[in-house]
Amino acid sequence: MSLTVSKVDKSYGKLKALDEISLCFEPGNIYGLFGRNGAGKSTLCNLMTGRALPDQGLIHLDGSDLVSDSRIVRRVALVNETWPYPSRRHIRQAFAMAEGFYGDFDWHLAESILKSFALRLTDTFASLSTGQRQVVKDIIGLCLPVEYLILDEPTTGMDAAARERIYSFLLEAYQRRGPTMIIATHIINEVSQLISRATIIHQGRVLRSFSVDDLSALGNTVTGRPRDVEGYLAQGDPQLLSRQRIGDLLRVSFEGPVPDEQPKGLIVAPMDLQTYFVQITEGATQ
Structure with missing residues (x-):
């Protein structure tokens, strides 16, 4: 049930975003995906969830091609800067739409997180601050019944206290359903206690991939x-x-x-x- 990226290239015009990237994300782990701005993190996240197509190479989930098998897309989810739901509808409706696509939405956890941030199901996405919008996007990801959840900068716009709360709910979601999580972020030390493995990419290539437990030897x-x-x-x-x-x-x-x-x-x-x-x-x- 691993998610594998094999010799993947991706370019945007003359810009080489990814250059023969090969990685394997095994089930049951929380991964950190790190890189400087422009390193290729977001491009890789989009490719691993079918939101973009590689120029070359393969992406497989449990041996099935992510590009050619549309059913696989429902087994992975991406939380990033985009909001694919109507912004002026109630949050409840966005949650229901997500459930309609992925199935079995965890409403109990969703309402618990909303309450913690003083948000309501009847709020509209358009009325929220940047940090509150990020919370709502995170809720959708954390409450989906997916095997792989990819979170690209999941604490955008949040203060330190809010980030700590989101990390706690992230762990709760992991314990409840056990999805493999891949967290792409620049706030590295804050997630160092959450992750078991880390991958560093630089200028479109894998620079290091290692167990966090081995860091003292590295x-x-x-x-x-x-x-x-x-x-x-x-x-x-x-x-x-x-x-x-x-x-x-x-x-x-x-x-x-x-x-x-x-x-x-x-x-x-x-x-x-x-x-x-x-x-x-x-x-x-x-």
Whole structure:
């Protein structure tokens, strides 16, 4: 029941949005999909839900071609900046339309989320703020009986408290029905506790794909006197990501295993997910 992307290309005129992207999203996980603006995240999200067609390559769900089998589209859903329902109708009607296409809408969860945000089924989409509109779009995605739910920037326009509430309901929806979720966002550290795997794309290509549990073995920083730092790194064969002088000290970010021996006076620490993302995408750009 995996969602697989195999050697997919997509261009818009002379702009190459995706370049031989290959990925596999296994069921039962919450994935993070990260990339800088223009990296190809939204294009990939559209392709994986049938809202756009690849120029080359294949996208399969459980072995069936997403492009040629229209029934597959009902098993995946995308929440993004678009609103495909009448804006001046009641929210209730949008929920009913979504249920008409996908079936078995979770009305109990929908009303619980609406109440948490002081919204009503009789509100119209057109009357809402940007953040409230995003909440309503998220509700539709979280309440659908799909196998794969793709959320492209699901907290647009929300303040920190609202984002935390949405993340809580996201986990509740995951526990209730267990859809595989793919969250494309630039607020990386906020979702780092939700996801089990992360994929970083850069300039239309997959830069890294890894288990979040392995992050401490992937990216680290070492800080200390330059001679000690250089000696420490010489114990292994790390891939250096950046070097920064801080007064008399040197801080180096690197990928690879941490050497066993740590001289006194050095500070070695794993990077958080957002720092790791920034370091490797900056390195790939240079």
